Amino acid sequence: MTFSKDFYWGGAVAANQCEGAWNVDGRGMARTDVTTGGTVNTPRMVTFIDKDGQKQKLPNHGFKLPEGAHFAVFDDELYPNHDGIDFYHHYKEDIALLKEMGFKMFRLSISWSRIYPTGEETEPNQAGLDFYRNVFTELRNAGIEPLVSIWHFDTPLALEEKYGDWQDRKYIELYEKYVTTIFKEYKGLVKYWLTFNEINNTINFLPDDASDEAFQEAYQHLHYQFVASARAVQIGHAIDPDYQIGCMICGITYYPLTSDPEDILFNRYKWEKGIFYCGDVQCKGKYPTYAKRLWKEHNVELDITEQDLVELKNGTVDLYTFSYYMSQSITTHKNEDTVSGNMSFGVRNPYLTYSDWGWALDPQGLRYYLEVVYDRYELPLMVVENGLGAFDTVEEDGSIHDDYRIDYYRAHIKEMDKAIEEGIDLIGYTTWGCIDLVSAGTGEMRKRYGFIYVDKHDDGTGTMKRSKKDSFYWYKKVIESNGENL
Ligand code: P53
Numbered sequence: 001m002t003f004s005k006d007f008y009w010g011g012a013v014a015a016n017q018c019e020g021a022w023n024v025d026g027r028g029m030a031r032t033d034v035t036t037g038g039t040v041n042t043p044r045m046v047t048f049i050d051k052d053g054q055k056q057k058l059p060n061h062g063f064k065l066p067e068g069a070h071f072a073v074f075d076d077e078l079y080p081n082h083d084g085i086d087f088y089h090h091y092k093e094d095i096a097l098l099k100e101m102g103f104k105m106f107r108l109s110i111s112w113s114r115i116y117p118t119g120e121e122t123e124p125n126q127a128g129l130d131f132y133r134n135v136f137t138e139l140r141n142a143g144i145e146p147l148v149s150i151w152h153f154d155t156p157l158a159l160e161e162k163y164g165d166w167q168d169r170k171y172i173e174l175y176e177k178y179v180t181t182i183f184k185e186y187k188g189l190v191k192y193w194l195t196f197n198e199i200n201n202t203i204n205f206l207p208d209d210a211s212d213e214a215f216q217e218a219y220q221h222l223h224y225q226f227v228a229s230a231r232a233v234q235i236g237h238a239i240d241p242d243y244q245i246g247c248m249i250c251g252i253t254y255y256p257l258t259s260d261p262e263d264i265l266f267n268r269y270k271w272e273k274g275i276f277y278c279g280d281v282q283c284k285g286k287y288p289t290y291a292k293r294l295w296k297e298h299n300v301e302l303d304i305t306e307q308d309l310v311e312l313k314n315g316t317v318d319l320y321t322f323s324y325y326m327s328q329s330i331t332t333h334k335n336e337d338t339v340s341g342n343m344s345f346g347v348r349n350p351y352l353t354y355s356d357w358g359w360a361l362d363p364q365g366l367r368y369y370l371e372v373v374y375d376r377y378e379l380p381l382m383v384v385e386n387g388l389g390a391f392d393t394v395e396e397d398g399s400i401h402d403d404y405r406i407d408y409y410r411a412h413i414k415e416m417d418k419a420i421e422e423g424i425d426l427i428g429y430t431t432w433g434c435i436d437l438v439s440a441g442t443g444e445m446r447k448r449y450g451f452i453y454v455d456k457h458d459d460g461t462g463t464m465k466r467s468k469k470d471s472f473y474w475y476k477k478v479i480e481s482n483g484e485n486l
Pocket of ligand 1: 014
């Protein structure tokens, strides 16, 4: 095996999906607090009061708050993120379990609205700062390196209501204020930071037939986030030169379904738009040549200043991190054999099998992705999400035999091993939802990822009791043997 002795084995979660305590200790709301639960074929809905005072809801995916409307929580709806798995009150117990597995790294996110409840306060919320200090200290004491996502889909809701979803330059300075606070506050406790989780989702999951207006908003949203990210890198390095600050890309490996040159080109352009566009700006510090082509396709005209371009240049990231769950096959041909999931996941690849949520199981796709991005950026890499969302069955004696999850991880770790063997500088692996949590896409609990089971269910019931699945013992062995004992 090739894993270096200081390889960062671990797992990952996000604040809004695990913390719960949504309205505790001064926390402000985020979009997830007004988003209901869904399933693989029923969308999560966002609830709001329209300009005429009527209760309304619209699908979360592609959501935009109508003119004059206000986000609202309704008594007769269930909001799974409100309670999450109550990590807020269970973090000590949870970190003890991670330590028992031998974790070297734990990825988690800070909820912006715990620190600045509406985003616009001049002083941070002390209770929010204290919570994360306690968590990071607990991790340090357990010998676990924190990897902190600064933004994981949770812009303070008050900002979204006031300025649209990253549709105003104002966001850059508000994000700067937030990152300056946490970079100073946690100096010495945290070293690894990620500026925006899956930043590319904004463009990658926008359907090709969306309106020009939707593309305009998506590219503008991204531009403000790129500048905010670049400012964060500069601010972070000034506060602590040891800070390692990365980008975070939703890594999907795209394949052309056929050998038709149209499909080959379509696939190449999909990589550019969906994957490389964000990584190129964040790693190389400038917009790539093909950006002009992408903007022109949809008559996009962006608010980009000369100073923005200087910031992008001076704020390139130290490492490239990404999530990897699946590959997707795409084609320009009419093809009805699509894969159904909670969003469109392309056409069926006859060589692959699929999860219960329609995600292609493709470990080799991970190696393909690692090779492509290492060749392109030559930066240290981390796989900061990877995992299998699956139904788990609790046996009468309380045990959970999740061999399907073990098989999934084993196959992916083998591919990482090959990539390292080739010389790729892969320094860490944090599996997604190492402890069961609320699914981002569907809001379900029953789409489980964990080594640790949490007794929490989609109807809101459950004791929140934690228990160990078979994969818990397996992953412990993997870490103990540094990837030898798979
Ligand atoms: P869930 C779609 C495709 C790939 C990754 O996803 C995605 C999504 C959004 O649903 O998101 C990431 O929970 C994200 C996590 C999320 C995880 O993948 O839908 O960074 O917050 O939970 C898994 O099964």
